[in-house]
Amino acid sequence: MSTTVQETALPAPPAAEAAEAAEPAEAAEPADPPQAHPAPPRLRWLLLAVVTGASFLDSLDVNIVTVVLPAVQRDLGADFATAQWTLAGYALAFSLSLITGGRLGDIHGRKRVFLAGVAGFTLASAACGFAPNAELLVAARLVQGVAAALMVPQVMSVIVTLFRPKEWPVAFAVLGAALTLGSVGGPLLGGLLTGLDLFGLGWRAIFLVNLPLGLLITGLGAGLLPENRHEGPPRLDLPGVALLTAAAFGLMYPLVQGREQGWPAWMLLPALAAPVLFLLFARHQRRRHARDGSALVPPPLFARRSFAAGLAVTLLAFTGIGSLALVLTYHLQYGLGWSVLRTALATAAWPVGIAVTFQIAWRHGTRRGRLFVGAGAAVMAAGSLLLTAAVRSAGAGLSWWQVAGAELVVGFGMGLCSPVLASVVLSEVPPQDSGAGSGVVNAVTQFGSAVGVAVVGAIFLAVTGGVAADAPDRIDRFCSATGATLWYNAGAFALTAALSRFLPGPARRPEDLADPSQGALA
Structure with a gap:
């Protein structure tokens, strides 16, 4: 199992919850934040099921893959580097798109971006399940990572927006339970589905199992989730994304592909370029922040x-x-x-x-x-x-x-x-x-x-x-x-x-943190 933070760790407690944990039980109940618009009681718990279902999909998909990678490699006749990209490519795409995904939700509306992420994740899962070769599988996994980066950041925003602060601990406990279930169940479900070889699908079933849940989440989310967005001007740092992506790829590619390709001399170029690109990214972030505060x-x-x-x-x-x-x-x-x-x-x-x-x-x-x-x-x-x-x-x-x-x-x-x-x-x-x-x-x-x-x-x-x-x-x-x-x-x-x-x-x-x-x- 490849366990990552969003699969196993609960999100950091909101400030209100942390304060509640630190204060005596009789402390005053936190007031609703001005941006919160709590939904009707029954509806908001259904909406919680919708957004935590998306987090469960992400958690399950990461943890279900590792245990079947040798079977994938044998079936597709791929090399070990392909197995690395199948796992690391998802994490890399997710990491490089995560902050941008949150910003896109602020700009274009969290419901719209969430649904785009779930739909993209579902389609990419189908592409993984039906991939005829290793190259298409890796490409689909990269798309999965980007799509997950669109849907996952919106989950926290939906919870904080639709629930009152006194309900946050319960909502985040439900989210934590969903993440834990994906972590614990992922390896077992992956081994079971592959071992049973349902309909002759073998390892492909681990990706296709995402389709019914993804379609259900998309349908419920489209009909029930309210739209909300940040009221400020759109600020998306696309040059920063490009620089960071190039730097990360320059670091990763030689590590994964170097030995498979016999360490050709040109392989040193992306490795040498990576530190330079990271420095350019840092310089760009300083300038962008000084100009309009929109640094990635x-x-x-x-x-x-x-x-x-x-x-x-x-x-x-x-x-x-x-x-x-x-x-x-x-x-x-x-x-x-x-x-x-x-x-x-x-x-x-x-x-x-x-x-x-x-x-x-x-x-x-x-x-x-x-x-x-x-x-x-x-x-x-x-x-x-x-x-x-x-x-x-x-x-x-x-x-x-x-x-x-x-x-x-x-x-x-x-x-x-x-x-x-x-x-x-x-x-x-x-x-x-x-x-x-x-x-x-x-x-x-x-x-x-x-x-x-x-x-x-x-x-x-x-x-x-x-x-x-x-x-x-x-x-x-x-x-x-x-x-x-x-x-x-x-x-x-x-x-x-x-x-x-x-x-x-x-x-x-809290007053110390301002200094x-x-x-x-x-």
Whole structure:
């Protein structure tokens, strides 16, 4: 399972909910925000089901894919780079389009953009399910990522707009339950659908299962969702999107395709261009913000060192989180010959572990977020080391319970860390910048997952050297390669735990957040 923040962690609590958690029970009920237009009681809970259904689709689709990637690769006769792009391409497209998707909702109306995203996601799912070759599958996955970036940002806006503040905790709890269900059910459903080979569809059923739910959400949303948008002038930073996309692709392409193509000399060009493009993007953002305040990534966010340090911690953590299951799945299915369903049952222990501990973090981590992030990352590192030891020592005799036990530990750690990480990073950002900051954190989360998949894929291929299926030392080489990549994951988590000390300390009073001098590291 490739677990990313929007699949496993609840959104950061709205300011009203955080304040409610910090105050005594008899505190005054928060007033409705001036932009809120609560729907009639029965209708708004139906609307909640509509928008959380879209988040569930996104969560399910990410988590359902990883466990069947070896089957996809075999069926399409594709290379390992295709498998990486199938997973990382979605995360990359999502990360690069996420902030723009939120802005488009403000400009063109959240209902319109939400429905466009759901419809695009549904059509792209059909394209994935019927893809005749690897190239079209990867292209459809990229479209899926862009479409998800249109629909997911609107979910929070719909909840905050249609529900009264006193109802936000329940609404976000429902959303969290939907995300958790997608995380836990994704690997199991993927293994089951592929193993049953319904109507001879095999792995294609994991994408086609999205169609009925996508059509239902589109129909209900079109008929029931009210339209709302930001009243300010349209401000969309298309040059910023272009620069950031080019820089990210320049970084990712050599990592994924380099070894497959024999590292030709021209492959260095995009790698060398990427840092330059990132610098040009930063310069463009400063100018755009100074001109009309419409920068894709507002530079004032980085005036608080805690935010910049928090982004670095988030990026590092999710390079490990987003990539851990990819190579493990290949090890179990290609290296050891496990079935898709057996792999799914073992790796499902990870989201089960998340489900066990994330409520603890969600309820008690608001004011002790730095502690929860550090402790959770340390537990994930320990789980990765357990998995490394099991792979190395057991070899061909690796058992289901060894994999499930180690993945359960990783899940425990992620459940402690992930639900509060965004809240910690944003804790010193002023309320007026929280929307932009949240978009940046979520985009960095997705980008970290994509980079992690590329990095561990490069390590894995470098160690295996493209081992043949009938090679006598195949299992030994797979064990060596998988162990090496798991060392990367353990190191990323351990470094995350070490760097968590640079995150903000206990939450400050709201009046403190208005003073930029309070942005120094705690």
